[in-house]
Amino acid sequence: MFNRFTAPRRPRHRWLRVVLGIAGIGLLLALLFVSVFVGIAMLAAGMLWRLWKQRGKPVAHGTRANSIDGDFRVVGKAQLPLAR
Template sequence: MFAHAFRFDHAQFQSRVRHAFEPRKPRHPLVRIAFGLVGLALLAVMVVFGVVVGAAMIAAGLLYKLWRSRTTPVARDANRHVVDGEYRVVDRASLDDRRAARR
């Protein structure tokens, strides 16, 4: 066993834990550039993957909506200029009374 495995110095323990999870940058400039390029390539792959998944979800939603609309029957009239509505017959006397009230 190593002698420093049983040390109980709090500051040294924190220092070892902090250094264990701290990323170390390589000192050689070419290795730094290579890691930077690998990081950028990984970021580009993740962005492209996200865009492709998003586009696939939108396309699947649109196809689902089109497929569901095919099954529901749509009522279409031969004459598209017809307005459907409810009407009631008003006698002439009540129309004359309203016109007189406006004046």
């Protein structure tokens, strides 16, 4: 029943092979082109959603951008047993 769908055959005519190969490459490029724009649209929608959710909230200005607030403890180097 499914034997005719298992192995697609290439056409024997040389020019038909070339045309179908170019059509396949064109289809792949079109899908890539569309997927890039869909990805850009999704990123833009996510950024707009985040900006919309943050509107009206105050922006924190008291801290520096490269500082982390918290309590820290220095941990010593692990002492491994010597190899014999």
